[in-house]
Amino acid sequence: MTTFPTARDVRTTPEGLVWEPSERWVRGRKGDVTVVDSRHPILVWEPGVPVPLYAFPREEVREDLLRPAKNPRTGTHTGSQIFYDLEADGELMENAAWTFPADDLAAHIAFEWFRRVGRGPDHWYEEEEEIFIHPRDPHKRVDAIPSSRHVQVDIGGTTVAETHRPVLLFETGLPTRYYLPREEVRLDLFEPTDHSTGCPYKGTAEYWSWSGEAEVPPSVVWSYPDPLPAVGAVQGLLAFYNEAVDITVDGERLEHPATPFSKTLSTP
Template identity: 75%
Template sequence: MTSHPAVPLMRTTPEGLLWEPSERWVRGRRGDVTVVDSRHPVLVWEPHLPVPQYAFPRADVRTDLLHPAQNPPRGGHTGPTVFYDLEADGETRPNAAWTFPADDLAGHVAFAWFPRTGTGLDHWYEEEEEIFVHPRDPHKRVDALPSSRHVRVEIDGTVVAETRDPVLLFETSLPIRYYIPRRDVRLDLFEATDHSTRCPYKGTAGQYWSWRGGAAVPPNLVWSYPDPLPAVAAIKGRPAFFNEVVDITVDGELLQRPVTPFSAGLRV
């Protein structure tokens, strides 16, 4: 049998875009209207963005709902991009879709995600699971592993959590997050807030807490996922702390506070 070298899936365009085909069935909706229904999407990485975007063959898009943008933005994407306004469900959303200039992606249309940008489509699904914020990067992974490590969390010298029953969440390019049973967290030292965020890999962090003490720490430094996605079900209901602003000791070793993409937003 003759062997052949593997053909790389990811490709590069002269404009600097990276892209690769995806085998996931993807749908995008504006209200009750399905605007995208594709079994042949492609993932596109722009040089200035750390996360991928989906682009879809025109045949899989309700192009009858797209019209040349009335006020297209300058820049925002790689190369001379053509923008479209979306008219669906009784509303016009400006600059909701665009095409990339690369010949490789000719005939494909990309969409903004409304909860993140204020325009584009409201809901996205991969197979039957709703996804949030942006497509999941197939070259990154998230693992939630139960552990027996001894984890202690302190704020300004006060122990606010201590456990030997954490779940360690390993996420590509981010520090380990330590999800701690509620019984082992001093939530009486914190105040619940109405803040919430979404993650394409974990779901909705629907509960946040802020420190009640006098230390100069940012708000919403503790969070939990009441109903996480199935892949990380082990973190359900467990609070976690931003390593960037608290002191975490693991098995007797004080961890260095990391600098991450979240650091800029964690200011007092």
Template identity: 80%
Template sequence: MTTLPTGRSVRSTPEGLLWEPSERWVRGYKGEVAVVDSRHPVLVWEPDLPVPQYAFPSGEVRTDLLRPAKNPPTGTHTGSQIFHDLEVDGELRENAAWTFPAADLADHIAFEWFRRRDTGLDRWYEEEEEIFIHPRDPHKRVDALPSSRHVRVEVAGTVVADTRRPVLLFETGLPTRYYIPREDVRLDLFESTDHRTGCPYKGRAQYWNWRGGADVPRNIVWSYPDPLAPVAAVKGLLAFYNEAVDIIVDGVRVERPVTPFTASLKA
């Protein structure tokens, strides 16, 4: 019988990594093949990456599917790593996995996941719930709270939303997002797009573009038609990027924040 640690603490390595054991059951699939099936994953934070990633004991990874990397990259992750290509059913994905140089993480294997397509695995699960983009950070909160604040949104000087029944979404490290009922949004001023994103805390989002012709970034409005249970209150509501529109809350104009999304918001 394996005794699990009862205390949780973040530890550091000389290489600048932070890591913490997790008690979640994590599985990763390439197609229908379970490449990772781990009950002892470790969350790892790299210095220049704002979200955690998982590393797994090699005994809980299908190492028989890994090959020495033919074209290993440089400068991709912290320290000097050993990269592996992944081969499943005749398909090769280069540099899909790697090992960290830290002694604390010896005999652990990590897989590409965060914001990278066509590398690593196709699907990830924590327990029985599919997780998108990156693992959830246990030190981060996301709360969706119904409110009676008066919220008005302007795009290029035009009032596009006005409500007294928003849902405010508070997410650690990001500005407050104001989710507004569709009936209180001038959705006729926008057009739907094919853009889709996934969030490990909220689910999958759909987007709309501004039709006004001004210098406004694309996909400025989004909604979660089927959000994850913890943020069910935002279901079907619409939110705007604070970074690129004007939001007035109870008569006070909210300062446009600078966030990790700012650079990617282009007209």
């Protein structure tokens, strides 16, 4: 009988991996095929990677759907030794799963997430809620709180938004984001885009780009039309990248923060 580690066990491997058990029921599907059905997943943090991934006991994985990888992607994961191709729902997906060499993790298999890297199971669930892009970090908190602060947003000297009714979104490791009522944003100065992103904490966002003369990165404004329940207060509101626009809160101009998004934002 398999003995599973208990919650709150946090361990580090010689390779620098940090892992801990999760008590969430996690399932991964490729199309209509359930590839993983686990009540004993573990969360693994690789060195230098800010978000975790899941690994699962082998007995909770459909190993019959895995094939030894024909073209292993060595070096893509910390100390990874064995890669697998996934054959499910009529499709073969190369390097969709792998194992870590650490003794603690030898009996577990990790998977890529299709919506993050383009391969692996394309639908993931924690309990009955679908999650996107990557697992949620239990050590990260996201709070959306209505406020009466005076928030003003300027681009190239033009005031594009101003409100006393923002919702402030506090997310561990990121600057405060200011979500503003749509009617208090000059959306006539922006154009909708086809760009969208998924977030395991907030949901799927839609974007707008600045149409003026100032040099501003594309897709600088976003909104969650149907956010996850935990951040329902931001539904339909609009937020700007602090990294790219000028935001003044209660008369104080905020500095442009350096964040993981700073490198991905580029001017047209």
